[in-house]
Amino acid sequence: MSNLSQKSELTFKHNLKQGRHGWLRLTPAYSVKIVTDILERLGEPQRVLDPFSGTGTTGLVCAERGVNCDLVDINPFLVWLAKVKTDNYTLGELDAANQLAETAVKAARQHPVTENLWIPPLHNIERWWDSERLIALARLFRGLQISECTGKARNLTSVAFCRVAIDWSNAAFNHQSMSFKSPQLSLFSQKESDFIFNDFLVKMQQIISAAKNNIRGQVQVYEGNPRYLTQILSEKYDCVITSPPYVNRMSYIREVRPYMYWLGFLQSAREAGELDWQAIGGTWGIATSRLNTWNPGDTVIGDDSFDDMLQGIRNCSEPLANYVHKYFLDIKTHLLSLQEVLLPGANLFWIVGNSKFYDTLIPVEQIYVKILESIEFRDVNYTILRKRNSKKELHEFLISARAS
Template sequence: MKVAQRSDYTFKYNLKLGRHGWLRLTPAYSVKLVTEIIENIPQNSFILDPFSGTATTGLVASEHGLSAHCFDINPFLIWFGNAKCRNYSTNELKNLKLGVGKSMVEWKKIVNENNWLPDIYNISRWWCQHTQKILAALRQAFVNQFGEPKEDNLSSLAWIGFCRLVIETSSAAFNHVSMSFRDKITTFEIEQVESLYQDIINRIVHSAREELSGSGSVHFVDSREVVSINDVEYSHVVTSPPYPNRISYIRELRPYMYWMKFLDTALFAGELDWQAIGGTWGVATSRLKYWEPHEVKLPESLKLVVAQILEKKENNTLLMSNYVWKYFHDMYLHLHSLRSSLKKGAVLYYIVGNSSFYGVQVPTEKILEDSLKSLGFTNIGNKVVRKRNSKKELFEYCVYGTWNSKL
């Protein structure tokens, strides 16, 4: 059977969809895909997304009048997801615009001062010094007006606009699956930045007006140890966990996280990625070499793949086999702990991708199905969603299962 690449089943579909398009994250999944799942979920359901990212599930659920709890370990994504899923009154949005207007006036007065700049490695690769100065002054004007970014605050919209500005004035290019840099860095003048920001904030405010009839919230929870918020028993899990493909969320989120003070050193970026399933940034990679699994009963299909990678005569086979091992080990811990937060009959939908190391196929869908089976889930299966790129063997799947047992 021929499987299509379906860009409508990727983050690209979301970019022009109001709140969903506020900031891009390449590993975000498609609103269309989530909607197709959520449309079939009854109104009184409670959805869990244990790997929230940009809160696509939380927002689609809220837009459809459903309730959702979402988890993540990245503080920036938690803050951002909550801002995306919040309702904003007309009065609040009016006040926001007033605050932004005042900041714009102050901004021009302080542009030549020595304002704070983030300690991003090789910052001049992202913005020239002139643009850095303009952005730093705008940031300071926002801090003076609203304070630093905080949870559940109207000013989040101004800050999200700032994040968008930061990326649009940078030399980051998104022509590939992951981010790269353009050779030429554009210099922006203050008038250009002002009109760009005005345009961004107008679009954000416009989409923030749309009222959400359901409720979605994002919480700091490590999904290897799931807890239920307010003792909710979840009836559905709709999620897209990391894939075992060594893509690090920190890489793409770095500019936002540094400018918003959610990240201040490369060391902390590595620490955060060590907590992330499939994380591979900085210290996370060096720790992998010495990592040893807990005593858990992992599927034979995983052991086979790990052995095949180890057999390859390449420099990093031990590291890569440990990477794959730890990924499925952490996913197993996740599924194991998830069970106590599920309602009887709860249905799971996991959008995952397979991968390949030194030509060895990692059948993510099969290994997750085997893990679900060994943990007592039933009605397990998978459906191919799309082909991931021109490489024939990379696909995205929806792995599903049902929780019908008692622990």
């Protein structure tokens, strides 16, 4: 197992040059190649579900192949992004987006640096951008906001803005999560703001170019908690392709917070923590402190090896043991809810990763198999996809099963 390749073509890196898939990166995103391979194996499902849709990879791959797909995510920003990526656009809407971008840059260049600039209330925002870059982004954002243009054109310019904001930030994506680089002195004799504005226009053209290609399948995107799918969905599905959050304490909210603050999906750190507490596997802010008093209630996994694994973690950290315990109870609750929206014999696929805390390996793929079998899914199997870019024991797996 240790000789397995990291296979970057199965990760988000493969998506960066795949048209709409490359509009905005999310490090935990999986490759379009995985979804494509599954669909080619199955033929054409009638309706696919992704209950942890993230940036919409499954939905967009399905739609590009003419397969209808429904997406669910608890994060309102990711719901918005998936809708933008899977929309179709008229030439008039694309022209309006281009005009809005050019008008916004013109306004940003002319606007005095210190007047009427809104800065998002992101905690420690100086870690993300130095003052010059932050002011340039605020000028550009103001230029976009003062326009009366709305709808799909504004959505496309917002994606371009997010792209520029992250590319000119101090965020580093050189391992499985995200860190911050030390701010560097500018090497440009020209003002960096000019480069930022020009980069925005270049990215806008890239986005418009990809948006010209219409997609054939219909995609519906729903905001909601995947533990309670029957409260969200009214359809029945013959296929599920998804990647639940990993049990690794690397919260998605951490990586998408800058976009959420800029676009108004978040106004405070407490809101971020509340959202992460509702999400499976979330540990941002108050979500971490609540683990100290969390109680598992009556739901059990029902496996002696699972209890032994928890005890190994608990010997080092009670809150971390609670985190792992809660994660799998939440997954079981989700899977019970998922059963209610499946057609008999539906094909299901989960992309998951194992984890390790202290000296205790969490065999996520094996625990999933035991849970699935305990609630009467059939033909449950897993295969190793790749070696992850982290500890040597960590891998990604593809779990498959069929509904009863």
